[in-house]
Amino acid sequence: xxxxxxxxxxxxxxxxxxxxxxxxxxxxxxxxxxxxxxxxxxxxxxxxxxxxxxxxxxxxxxxxxxxxxxxxxxxxxxxxxxxxxxxxxxxxxxxxxxxxxxxxxxxxxxxxxxxxxxxxxxxxxxxxxxxxxxxxxxxxxxxxxxxxxxxxxxxxxxxxxxxxxxxxxxxxxxxxxxxxxxxxxxxxxxxxxxxxxxxxxxxxxxxxxxxxxxxxxxxxxxxxxxxxxxxxxxxxxxxxxxxxxxxxxxxxxxxxxxxxxxxxxxxxxxxxxxxxxxxxxxxxxxxxxxxxxxxxxxxxxxxxxxxxxxxxxxxxxxxxxxxxxxxxxxxxxxxxxxxxxxxxxxxxxxxxxxxxxxxxxxxxxxxxxxxxxxxxxxxxxxxxxxxxxxxxxxxxxxxxxxxxxxxxxxxxxxxxxxxxxxxxxxxxxxxxxxxxxxxxxxxxxxxxxxxxxxxxxxxxxxxxxxxx
Numbered sequence: 001x002x003x004x005x006x007x008x009x010x011x012x013x014x015x016x017x018x019x020x021x022x023x024x025x026x027x028x029x030x031x032x033x034x035x036x037x038x039x040x041x042x043x044x045x046x047x048x049x050x051x052x053x054x055x056x057x058x059x060x061x062x063x064x065x066x067x068x069x070x071x072x073x074x075x076x077x078x079x080x081x082x083x084x085x086x087x088x089x090x091x092x093x094x095x096x097x098x099x100x101x102x103x104x105x106x107x108x109x110x111x112x113x114x115x116x117x118x119x120x121x122x123x124x125x126x127x128x129x130x131x132x133x134x135x136x137x138x139x140x141x142x143x144x145x146x147x148x149x150x151x152x153x154x155x156x157x158x159x160x161x162x163x164x165x166x167x168x169x170x171x172x173x174x175x176x177x178x179x180x181x182x183x184x185x186x187x188x189x190x191x192x193x194x195x196x197x198x199x200x201x202x203x204x205x206x207x208x209x210x211x212x213x214x215x216x217x218x219x220x221x222x223x224x225x226x227x228x229x230x231x232x233x234x235x236x237x238x239x240x241x242x243x244x245x246x247x248x249x250x251x252x253x254x255x256x257x258x259x260x261x262x263x264x265x266x267x268x269x270x271x272x273x274x275x276x277x278x279x280x281x282x283x284x285x286x287x288x289x290x291x292x293x294x295x296x297x298x299x300x301x302x303x304x305x306x307x308x309x310x311x312x313x314x315x316x317x318x319x320x321x322x323x324x325x326x327x328x329x330x331x332x333x334x335x336x337x338x339x340x341x342x343x344x345x346x347x348x349x350x351x352x353x354x355x356x357x358x359x360x361x362x363x364x365x366x367x368x369x370x371x372x373x374x375x376x377x378x379x380x381x382x383x384x385x386x387x388x389x390x391x392x393x394x395x396x397x398x399x400x401x402x403x404x405x406x407x408x409x410x411x412x413x414x415x416x417x418x419x420x421x422x423x424x425x426x427x428x429x430x431x432x433x434x435x436x437x438x439x440x441x442x443x444x445x446x447x448x449x450x451x452x453x454x455x456x457x458x459x460x461x462x463x464x465x466x467x468x
Contacts, residue, residue: 029170030166031159031163031166031167032166032167032170034163035158035159035163035167036158036229037227038154038158038226038227038229038230039155039158039159039167041222041225041226042151042154042155042171042226042230043170043171043174044174044222045105045147045151045219045222045223046147046151046171046174046175046178047174047175047177047178048178048215048218048219048222049112049147049175049178049215049219050174050175050176050177050178050179050182051178051179051181051182051185051215052112052116052182052211052212052215052216052219053138053178053179053182054178054179054180054181054182054183054186054331055182055183055185055186055208055211055212056119056137056138056186056208056209056212057138057139057179057182057183057305057306057309058182058183058186058187058309058320058323058324058327059186059190059205059208059320060137060139060306061074061306061307061309061310062201062205062309062310062313062320063201063202063205064077064128065310066201066202066205067125067202069125070435071431071432071434071435072428072431072432072434072435073125073431074427074431075427075428075429075430075431075432075434076428076431077125077128077129077132077139078139078304078306078427078428078431079424079425079426079427079428080129080132080133080424081129081132081133081137081139082139082301082420082421082423082424082427083133083421083424084132084133084134085133085136085420085424086417086420086421086424088111088134089149089413089416089417089420090413090414090417092104092107092108092150092413093149093150093409093410093412093413093414093416093417094410094413094414100231101150101153101154101226101230101231101232102223102224102226102230102231104150105147105150105151105223105226106220106223106224108136108147109216109217109219109220109223110216110220111134111135111136111216112135112136112212112213112215112216112219113213113214113216113217113220114131114135114213114216115131115132115134115135115136115137115212115213116135116137116209116210116211116212116213116214116215116216117209117210117213118130118131118135119131119132119137119206119209119212120206120207120209120210120212120213121206122202122206136216139304139306139427148416149409149412149413149415149416150409150413151171152168152171152396152399152400152412153232153400153408153409153412154230155167155168155171155400156400156405156408157230157232157405158229158230161401164397164400164401165342165345165346165350165393165394165397166342168342168392168393168394168396168397168400169338169339169341169342169393170338170339171393171396172338172389172392172393172396173335173336173338173339173393174335176331176334176335176338176389176392177331177332177335179305179331180327180328180329180330180331180332180334180335181328183309183323183324183327183328183331184324184325184327184328185324186208186320186324187320187321187322187323187324187325187328188321188324188325189204189207189208189211190204190205190208190320190321190324191319191320191321193207232409282403282404282407285402285403286411286414286415288460288461289399289415290414290415290418291456292453292456292457292460293415293418293419293422293453294418294419294421294422295422295449295452295453295456296419296449296450296453297418297419297420297422297423297426298422298423298425298426298449299426299445299446299447299449299450299453300423300426300446300450301422301423301424301425301426301427301429301430302426302427302429302430302442302443302445302446302449303365303426303430303442303443303446303447304423304426304427304430305327306427307427307430307434307442308327308443309323309327311369311439311440311443312326312377312381314439315377315439316374316377326378326381329382329385330381330382330384330385330388331385333382333385333386334385334386334388334389334390335389337357337385337386337387337388337389337390338389338390338392338393340390341353341357341390341391341392341393341394342393342394344357344390345393345394345397350394350395350397350398350401351394351398351457351458351461351462352458352462353390353391353394354391354394354395354398354454354457355391355454355455355457355458355462357387357390357391358387358388358390358391358450358453358454359451359454359455360383360384360386360387361383361384361385361386361387361388361450362447362448362450362451362453362454363447363451364380364381364383364384364447365384365443365446365447365450366443366444366446366447366448366451367380367444367447368380368381368384368440368443368447369439369440369441369443369444370440398461399412399415426442426446429442430442
C-alpha cells in the first residue's frame, strides 16, 4: 500500500483547515465575505441606524414621563408616531424603485437627523409629536421608516438565491448588535452626564438626541456611497438588454412557422390591470402574510422595547445605566442566536425555523410580568432573548424567495405598512393599561397573540416550498 504523500502533521493541518472552512460556511461568513460592496454598506447602514434606535428607545418613555406627560398620553404619542410612519413608509416604498432606492434611503436619513435635532432642542408634546411623525423616531427599538423594505429588496436583488439566508442572517444580526450597543452606550452616557457633568435627566436626554441626529448624518454618508447597482432594473432597460443579446430563440421559431401564420397579424394584448398583476396564488399568499404579520406586530406593539425598559425601571427601580447593561446583554444573546437560525434554516426550512424558535420566546414574554423579584424576571427576559429574533432572518429569506422579483419591493413595503399599522395600536393600549395599574397584562396578552401567530404560520406555510 503506497505511503500518503502528506506527513501526519500536514494531514492534521489540512483537516483543521477543512473544519474551519466548513464552520465559516455554516456561520454564513463566507457568503458575507464574497458579497458585493453595496451589501456590506447596507449592513453598515443598518448597524448605525439601529444603534441610534436603541439609544433613543432606552430613554424615550422616561424622557416623556420626565416632561410630565402621563402614561396614556405617552401611549398615544407612540401610536400616532407609528401611524405617521405608516403613511411615510407606504408612499416612499411604493415609489422607491421609480424614485431611486438611494434617493429614498437618503431622504429617510435626512428625516432621521431632523427629528433628532427637534428632540434635542426640546418642545412641547405636540412639537415632539410632529417631529416624531414627520421624521424618524423609533418608539419600539425596531425598524421604522422605509429603510428595511428597500434594503431587503436590494439585498435580494444583489445576492444569489442560495446565499440569501446567510446574508439576511448577518443583516439582522448587525442590526440587533447595533440596538444592543446603542442601549448600553446611551445608558452609561446618561449616567456620565448626570454624575460627571452635573446634568439633570432631561438635559442628558437632549444631548443623546443630538447624538441621534449626528448618526442620521453618518447614515446619509453611507447611503451616498452606494453604487448604481442597488437600483431596480426598469422594464425599458431590461428590454434593451434583451434586444442587445443575440436573438437565438426567435429566429429558430420563426423559421418553423408556416407562411400563412407569419402573415397573420398578432392580436393586441390588453394592458394588465393592477389586480390582474396579482395571480390568485400570489394574492392568497399576500393576504395571509398581511393577517399573520399584522397579528404578530400588534403583539409587538403591546410589548414594545420602550415599554419593556420602562416596566423594569418602574417595577424594580433600576437606573438607566443598569437598564442599558441588561438590555445590551439580552440583545447580544438575540444577535448571537441569529447565526444559529441560519444554520437551522438550511436543514428544516425557513418557516419551521421561524415557528420553532419564536414560540418559546412568546411563552417567556407572557410570563415576564408575574415574578415579583428581579432575578426571576431577568431569567425569563434572557430566556426570551435566546430565541426572540431567531425568526427574523428566515422570515426575510422566506419573503424574498416567495415573492416575485418585479413586485418584491412594493409587496415588502405593503407588508411593512400592514405590520406598522397593526403595531401602532399596541402602545396606546399598553399606556392605558399602565395608567390603570395593569402594566404587566399587556405583556401576557402579547405573548399569547404571538403564540397564535406561530401556530398560524405553521398551518399556512409549513409545507410550502420556496418560490423562486
